[in-house]
Amino acid sequence: MKRRAALALPALALPALALPALVLARPAAAVEWRGAASQGALLLGQGAAGQRLMLDGQPVRVSPGGLFVLGFGRDHGPSATLSVNGVARHIPVARREWDVQNITGLPPAQVTPDAAALERIRTERERLAAVRGLDSTRVDFAQGFAWPARGRISGVFGSQRVLNGQPRQPHYGLDVAGPVGTPILAAASGVVTLAAEFHFFGKLMVLDHGHGVNTLYAHLSAMDLREGDEVRQGQRMGAMGATGRVTGPHLHFSLGWYRLWLDPQPLLPA
Numbered sequence: 001m002k003r004r005a006a007l008a009l010p011a012l013a014l015p016a017l018a019l020p021a022l023v024l025a026r027p028a029a030a031v032e033w034r035g036a037a038s039q040g041a042l043l044l045g046q047g048a049a050g051q052r053l054m055l056d057g058q059p060v061r062v063s064p065g066g067l068f069v070l071g072f073g074r075d076h077g078p079s080a081t082l083s084v085n086g087v088a089r090h091i092p093v094a095r096r097e098w099d100v101q102n103i104t105g106l107p108p109a110q111v112t113p114d115a116a117a118l119e120r121i122r123t124e125r126e127r128l129a130a131v132r133g134l135d136s137t138r139v140d141f142a143q144g145f146a147w148p149a150r151g152r153i154s155g156v157f158g159s160q161r162v163l164n165g166q167p168r169q170p171h172y173g174l175d176v177a178g179p180v181g182t183p184i185l186a187a188a189s190g191v192v193t194l195a196a197e198f199h200f201f202g203k204l205m206v207l208d209h210g211h212g213v214n215t216l217y218a219h220l221s222a223m224d225l226r227e228g229d230e231v232r233q234g235q236r237m238g239a240m241g242a243t244g245r246v247t248g249p250h251l252h253f254s255l256g257w258y259r260l261w262l263d264p265q266p267l268l269p270a
Helices: 117-132
Strands: 022-024 031-033 042-047 053-055 058-059 067-071 077-083 087-090 098-105 152-155 160-163 166-170 174-177 183-185 190-198 203-208 211-224 236-240 251-255 260-262
Touching: 053 067, 058 067, 067 251, 117 190, 117 203, 117 211, 152 251, 190 211, 203 236
Parallel strands: 098 160
Antiparallel strands: 031 042, 042 067, 053 058, 053 077, 077 087, 152 174, 160 166, 174 251, 183 236, 190 203, 203 211, 211 236, 211 251, 251 260
16 A cells, blocks of 8 residues: 655655555655565665654664665564654565575585684674674765676575585675676775675675665675775776685675665666
């Protein structure tokens, strides 16, 4: 069901999605977004400037123009609570089914790292969490997202990977396979917050797009940018590779809302 607020909202300058916008129809707390809440979804919305939003108790940044973002994790429950100026509303969150992938033939050290590698992994996770927790005032996310590389889709968000028979955490990204050297492009404009080489991710870069929205590009063979560099949507950032834990050359592309991993594929052009 779709209800329109009495308050006239500014035009929602966001990519058109298949599902209709949902409107919370209290005039003093009117907000609007395109799409539907589901596990793994990122929703881009518009409301009146100066409103106070919270999603499941977490403050949601609202730009001076009223833009905001909502994110729902892979394992989010069936309902979320959105508070607008202190008025709480319950939003149904659709459940999704996830694939299970079995990957064999990996070196044992990659599946069960030694003590030194585990310490490195812990340090890298802390470093990655720090940049993914940034909450900048940028609004680059509002331009929408473009494919960072072209190739065969070899892995999807949310799938459960079993490595050499051992279950691991879900796959929190979209894998695009191709030859080493395939150009990697910025999915949206932003700033480079991390450019490093990690144990699992190999050479990786992270971009901040504002309001907690970030993208990650991993297993690169080359990185053309450094931390602090500004980047435009579609600009070359590096090249596809097979660094880190991989079974072949590909790009691991992740979308995040703060430290919450989300599914980037629904936001990319068909």
